[in-house]
Amino acid sequence: MPDYRPDNPLIVQGDHSILAEVASPRYEAARDHLVRFAELVKAPEHVHTYRVSPLSVWNACAAGLGAPEILEALREYSKYAIPDHVATEIADFASRYGRLRLIRDSRGMILSTDDPALAEEVAYAKQTAPFLAARLSPLEFQISPIARGDIKQALVKLGFPAEDLAGYTEGEPLALDLREQTAAGQPFSLRHYQTKAARAFHAGGSLAGGSGVITLPCGAGKTIVAMACMAQLQTSTLILTTSVSAVRQWIRELLDKTTLREDQVGEYSGLAKDVRPVTIATYQIMGWRPAKGDNGDFPHLSLFSERNWGFIVYDEVHLLPAPVFRVTASLQARRRLGLTATLVREDGREDDVFALIGPRKADVPWKVLESQGWIATARCTEVRLPMPEHLRMPYAVANARDKFRIASENPDKIRAVRRILAQHPDEPALLIGMYLDQLEALAKPLGLPVITGSTPQRRRDELFGDFREGRIRVLAVSKVANFAIDLPEASLAIQVSGTFGSRQEEAQRLGRILRPKPGRNQASFYTIVSRDTVEQDFSLQRQLFLCEQGYAYSILDGEQLTADPLQAVS
């Protein structure tokens, strides 16, 4: 076979996907190159799939990589010759980045290029033309500063992303440092990959840095990276996150690990409206509007202009809602940091993240962190139980939606829960479910506290606090705990029902137990399903997703859970 190099790990395919053989002796070296210019699509056990796209190549270009380096790396590590059209397209993608530049000089904000034909295309394209204030020369356009985000967005859609060298507003100064010992008295320092990510973002304070996205797995300490960036920038900061619990968690972390005082950190949510030098707000409050429908105003978006923010942090940037996107377009003079575990958005707006937040600045594969012990090793198990005889006929004649609920609420699940808890007698555990009745029914006989959407915030904080401090071993939670809740002690999760086949929910739930654990650093994730039902089918979809993230998955029959149920908590 011509040009076949079996020891190399990569296969570059005509559809721009790249397969990486994990067992290859050259895999790690190849992966270190790949992550710079390709997106990881899936990472099951033996062969990982990456994809090269215009965005991934532009991200690489923004980090200083060019097409020759990308192609050289692919040729170096490929088993087979790279398809000609793929090489051509990579070169084409790369050639488009940086042909347009956004700069600022005495004439104001300028969009410039060296390519007369491209200048004409920009001038006449319907996406870009509305944002051009004036044509200063055949190769230069004046842009209104307010349209800086809009033109960047439009240029990405046109296929010619602009290199933004127009600089940032400095913002209100704010002195803060990272502590060497946390307020709680624990030693604290940045991990090497956190330092590297923060440095990549800051870029020594140059115009090449100051905006971008950092991709780290759940539990790898994205919050810490953001704090390191804040310490480098020394400016007032607005942090946007997903829920009130996450807001509180940010506040707790900031006070614990930085020199910020309580009076410098404010919560902006449905419950409190404190605007301070560091303010943490929820996406929900930013997207709230009193008048329903498309024409209503978003009163809380004014928070963006209430202070002279020098830095904006977008936590879980893959969930950034549309109104915040819109307002972010007008905030291009502020330094911006996006944090996420995955750049893939369900709504496909990755290009807007690239245009408005910035290019990817750091991406550390979770497997690397797991091997270094920075996140826990997770073992996933699906436990299958038969449907009780008395529910089989109601299940058989139910409609599809009811079928799922009947199967999910299989009352025999309580026995399996008891057995699992008994098999992990000392491990802090989360019992996670979608149906509140079911959660209550399971929690009551086991004597477990329950947190649902209707649990008052104060009560939630108390229960989370008790769990963290070990006063409660098992906590029953509904989907309110899916996002951005840090419960580092939890090492066991038992999922009794989920949102049909939602892959993101599965990943987020697993993420709750990935914080590094003292000792063997091992987490266990159980899903209990009713055998031969639609619940099992949906579970397979969720299972596939976790497999594609690289987690091994085993399937157990309910009878194989042999621990004595009496040992379980009650």
Place this chain on the structure above:
Amino acid sequence: MKFHTVAWSQFFAALPLYLGMPVGARQFFVYHVRPSQPIPNTQMGEWRQALCNSGLLLPGRTGVNATVRPEYREFWRTLRGMSESQVFDSPILESFLLYLGDAFTTEELGALDNSRNLTRGNYEGLQSLFSNVTASAWPRAFLAATNVDWEKKYHSGSEAFFTSPTPVLAAAQQVLRCIAKVEEEQEEEEDGPVHFARLPELCRDIEPARLAAALRAVFRYLLVFAGLSDELEPVIGLWPGLASRLSSKPVKPPAAVEVSQPFHAMFLMDDMVAVLSAAVLEPIRLRSGDRNIFEAHRQTLRAALAALPAWLEEAFHLTIDDRIEEAIDYLLAFEFLRQTGRPGSSFRFEATESGIAWLSRSAKERLKDLFDRLLADRAEESRYRIHHLQLIPSLGAISSGGNIDHLRKGVFRVWQAAPVDVWLRLGDFLEFHGRTNNALATAAGRNDRLTLTFRGRYIHNPNEDELNSAWQRVLHSFLTLRLFPFGGVKLGVESGGKAICFAMTPVGSYLLGDANDFELASAETRFLIQPNFDIVFLAPSPTLEAELSRFAERKGRHVGTLFRITKASVLAAVAAGATAEQLLATLRDHSQTGVPPNVQAEIVGWTARYRQVDIRPAVLIHCPDEDTATRVGAALGKSASRIGPTLLEFHQEKIPPSVVKKLRDAGVFIRAAHK
């Protein structure tokens, strides 16, 4: 073009002028110039300079055009005639007839064939002439001639002798030998005929005037042919392939060679498996109009078939659609698939019980089953069976007469001579055995009233060359229709060359009766099974692909993620007779990393869910109360069953009038149910 009337001395004088031009200018000169008309400069474009500088064209007085110099007009005509010749590109009867064109009178043609009435409409006569002049006996006889007597046998009588006086005959023979020798040497490099420009040098001891006369003689008697090369250089040669047959050198037995890109797969059986598996899952629907497969099904089948290397597809003209048709034809012939319904009504191919049983066997058992069926093809009946069921498919089509059993044994003898796992050039092998182990020639020698059906024509009493060609064709067909598609040989390309090579395999030995059993070669390539049910090939392996296509959905081709195991694909395999153990054994045997526990658990779980149910039409009889149901049941007897207190099932599609009457007699009247 009457090449036998050309003034060849003048042709050789003009040739350097023509060859001095670039290929583009030559092309313009041959195809666009008309000697009787001036050619405008605008038409000559970029080639004007080269054409005028060559001396072949004369610029016009006004400088706006040019014309062919009068002394080179015949040269142009000769080139033009050569440009129309296709004998070297496509050495078949049609090219020969085209070549004859208007070069010969009917009388001359008739004389060539020893028949005085060979007209252009006499197709059979022309075929006979073609057979004669393209056989090695034709130039051999000419070379053996010592005087004009040879020519007299083919002379029309109305023209002067071309081989007289004797020195011209000797010169013509020398020209023919020179050309044959150069061609034979060039054949090694797969080069074509001889360049005209080389002739004076090759025949330097023949004076120019005699060389010209000699050329006229060899063209007149179709001993040589003319044409243009790819670069439009005039060439001359014997009928393609004749030079080596003319050679007195003994044919060497084929020697072992090294190959690159080896390929081994029983791809026809694999294709049959893929098509039949698809038919088990869903019958293959046929269009009413043209009885072809619906495009949606064809797409599915295309996706199910493994990819073959591009060089192989090109060398053996294998297209994916032809492979689908071939697989279907074989499945129908072996009764693994059957056509049901009629146009417009359930018109489709369905898997048969025996097809499903065949599918459920191991690859080796499946192959053995096919071989057993082919080997059961009895010699005396073979001619009357469809070729898919014939052991040696082309034999019946090629010859009538001859003892078919002897011929079959002859084919086996030849292929049995190929050692297992030794790579040989296919061309050399066929050439050698075409001459040395020719069972057709033996049959002809025994006067078996042999008639060949060869290249679309009947040949009675074939000559040696025809017997050789036909025998090689039989041998080649056995390779392409039996050995290669069923994994009996491996194929490859000679290292550093282009020649197709083959090596016999244990499977081939079994088919040829040299071995009592065989083991299928375990594929060198293995795959990886991922916990997300993807199966990834890091190197291509058509054999493994075929195995997996029985129970996994194809996702790609060549290398990469080629398959995904799904519930639907596993259930389809189970419906086709596979068991969980068989599927897991296949995966375990070839997986580089074992079978992930969750994949194993799911396969076992899915297969356990498989059930078959029978359906049949029946009539449900709803009664208003239990008493009526009892009365109806009593009236209907065994033809109905009570399936509920007030519900009965009548076991036929309709209630016949006699039963209706019986019910009425019992006081029960039937009312049609509301839909």
